[in-house]
Amino acid sequence: MIANLFLITLITAFVGLIIGGKLKWLRWVLFTGLLTFLSIRLWSFYGNWGYTEVYKVLSLGNLNFTIHLGITKLGWFFAFFTTIINLIISIFSIQKNLREKDEWGIGVLWMILAGANIAIFMSLDWITFFIAWEVMTWTSYFIITPGWKKSFKAANYYFLLSMFGTYAMIIGIWWLFSNPSIHTLNIAQSISGLARYWHVSPWGAGTVSLLFVTAFFAKSAVFPFHPWPAEAHAEAPDDFSPYLSGIMIKYGLYGVVLFIVPLFIQLQKFGFNGATVHGIPLLSYLLAWVGAITAVWGTYKAIVSNDMKRLAAWSTVANIGYATTGIFILSSNGVTGGIFHIVNHAIFKSSIFVALAAVKYRTHERDMHRLGGLATKMPITFLTFLLGIIAAAGIPPMNGYASKWLIYQALLSGKFPFLTTMIFIASTGAFMYLYRALHSIFLGQLPEKYKNVKEVPVLMQIPMLLGMLLMIGIGVFPGYVLRPIGQIVKSLGLVPMHVTNTTMFAFLSNVNALVVFNMFSLSFAFAFVLYLLGKRRHHVEPLDNYTAGQNPKDFGMTTEMYHFALKFYEPFANLFKSVRIGMRYFYDALVRDANLIGKSFASMFTSSTMVSSMLFIGGIVTVIIVGWLL
Amino acid sequence: MIVLKYIAFALTSIIVGLLFMGLGRKYSARIHRRYGPPFWQSYLDVIKLFSKTSISHHWVMDFGIMMGLAGILATIAFLPIGPFHLFNSMNGNIIIMLYFMTIGYLGMAMGVSASGNPNSAIGIARALTLMLGYEIPFVIVVISLIFINKSSLLSVMVANQAGGFLHWNMIRYPLGFIAAEMALQGMLGEKPFDAMIAPSEIASGPMVELSGKMMGLGFLQHAAQIFLETAIITSLFLGGSSNVWIFFLKMFVLYLVSLSINAVSARFKFENAVKWFWKWPMALSLAQLLIVIL
């Protein structure tokens, strides 16, 4: 049943491979069709919890490599919502790739990626998980760089960090399997095994869980690995960025919810003899702090960036930070809020990226200060972006609010004042950079060269409309998403929080999202009545502006010059000048020293054949001696 | 019923806010040793503004300015005004309110930057940077109060302060109160933190292109904002009140304190203001938080 999905995906990918020439638009229609099919099939899987499929691949001695696929509540939920969002994005891709040159490989690989996506969420053992993970990494690597020099560098960067994570994961898996007291590849069994082993050797078990955390954080761009999205998301094809930022970055957090969170919860439940902070294990607390640091750092970088896709990528990093913090609080509200934020972020960030792709489709421009005033020309895109940033800033009637509110509840009821403050700093800062993007791209003065820009075609508007609908819908009726998440939380061993369709109940207070929405509509109606009471307003040209009495046209002022967008927050950035310079010296010194060491190593091998061959022989001898001794 | 009640709330906030502005102008005038305008001057100003024609560069401008007023009024729907409130379960939910206020700021920011005047964008950039300055100490204070009261409802906090002057949070948590008062000065945009308006420098910043009823709506938003922000501080620190007039009086006293500082200060450069906010109010609020949690 599940394996059929992958078979069909592969067949479709093959068909997509051989389509070419005039029929190339069919490849993308096929992609949308495939995703529709997958969504419908996944929907029909709902309720078959515990269903498993086992395929024996090969056996080596007493080692049996089997593929376990199954439907869990957590896996199904992630698989379903990611496929739906992918479907929405794919509608955009049909139009976008009509005139693209390098789309051939992207289409095929993306189909395989959609299959790997489901495989990650449906796998029950580490080997399957690892294979799906690798397929996902490789396909996305080739999608990010379809033969462009600039994106090649970005993709390599992404790939190196992913590789680092992958090595950490494979060491962790090997350790789980080789340890005699755990000795399993099954994910569920390894959790309980590791939890038992924690009592035997806290340091060993802690190190292994940290290996997995490294793998997951590398994928999700949490703190030490935070720079890759800014490179990869920005340089990826415009229609792939929504997928990259909305869905792919969540795999790491899925891994955390799949493996690390149940582990910590089990530790918490069956008595934990290590250090705890406010009832959660110290390691978990530290990881929550890592999330908070990611949120603040991502926010700062977003404020000072000028490239619009980079800004959105940094914003993604910040949002991942919120979700990480929420999840590692390990309370019911925290995990619910974290997972809910993953869903919400997937929706609003893919909407934002789709809107940016639409802007780029029409203007071929990424630097924000070269754009401006597009709201008149592209109203649907503008509205999508507006609702997206309202959601991203966590302002009530939209979906981002509900999840941020839950994370706050978790932090406040768990007594984490400093974490709450960090999250709040990130949240207020989010408002700064989101407004900046809105102003620089869509408001202000329209440059002369974009006078004839039109709204994007209907096929591109459909995903935006769907995105807006989802943002408002989930914002007003969070219960429809929170109930399935409640089931997941229950399966993790926590008490699910109490929700109705519109109301969220928490320890400190409750929120009725529908009432909040109605109040806003009512207030808007009130303001509108006041607006109608006033005298008539008339429209004036954008350049008919207050310029201290000088007519701007008289002194050669153009709309481009009259748009304030470059170095928008420069005084703010200057506040951190001293810190920034210090950091730069540090990094420069680091790079210099690393190069020096690297060069001396390299010179050992390249200076003369003698030295290098002696080193080679010495290495082999060492390996042999060490092998004997062990 | 709830709609009528809401309209009463909205009108009260606007009318009281405008009254505060008028009285405040008289008060500032007296500090300057002037006679000052009549206390109903703000009402005259608003009606005059609505009787003028206006311009708009963009439909987003109209939309944004309406959204600005709507955001603040929607926040007031969750505010307990003395004994009155609209919703039982969300009676002054401070986290919702802090976030809901931002939609007002976003609306205003969007409306004015749609006008395409760089002065307005500079003003908004300053205002948002300053917001990052004062929100953080304020939020730390709010967090410590939430910890004390184990609830994020303003109504619960007011109930916990019942029983006379000595039970007010202002007396019990003086450091937090001072930090919040400093943050209030920034929230109201009074001197020394009025770099975003700065009429002589960036031509009144965000308001540069507002005319007629757009300006009128902005005026109403400012009035409602004064009402909202002073009411929040009153509920947090001054014990609220079950008598609505005493409640208004406490709010007015807070506003007058802010105006007194305004009347005798010069303007801070806004980067310096942010630094200042991150130094003094932040230190006070953190000290308060440590006292609370230890």
Next chain:
Amino acid sequence: MVLEMAHGTFACATFNRDFIRGVDMLITSRNDLRDNGWERILNYFRKKSMWMLHYCTGCGAMELPPTMTSRWDMERFGIGPMATPRQADLLLVTGYLSIKSLKRVIYTYEQMQDPKWLIAFGSCPLNGGIYYDSYTVINRLALYLPIDLSIEGCMPRPEAVINGFNTLMKGIEKGTAVGYKKYKENYEWYKKNQDAILNRTKPVFDSGVKS
């Protein structure tokens, strides 16, 4: 203090005849332009709350700070300074107007929103004052923009300024201060005058900026 309500009362045909060749000013009676009905009620609020933009061309600006601040305090009449023409109701031309700055005054006046009033402040906008024979200064502002009120003097003291404001208030209440309507009705005439004089301000040398 002699204060002249200038709307509709001055004759224009004899002065500077060469500027106004071809187009005659429509002399509309004050009663036709006068505000009536609902507008008269609104006029009460308009006169009570006048926000002014002072165009500081000359020495007259010096008289305004004392008028605004503690000594004479014009805020007691609801009059206050504003930063931009969009927000303002009153435009004060404080002193002599060179031809170059006339252009800016016109642009500013047209950016203001109805109802709006223009006050010519001091002798210079009335008859050129001590610059009556200068080739760079215009002598009569009324030819280019509709003046609602002139305050004579060189310079008028703050008392005179406040007295002038009060006179304007009376006019507004009666609905007779309607210079902006006159400007609309006679736009062609004003435009012709403006163009004729502004053509003299073509730049002498090319600054290199394309306009």
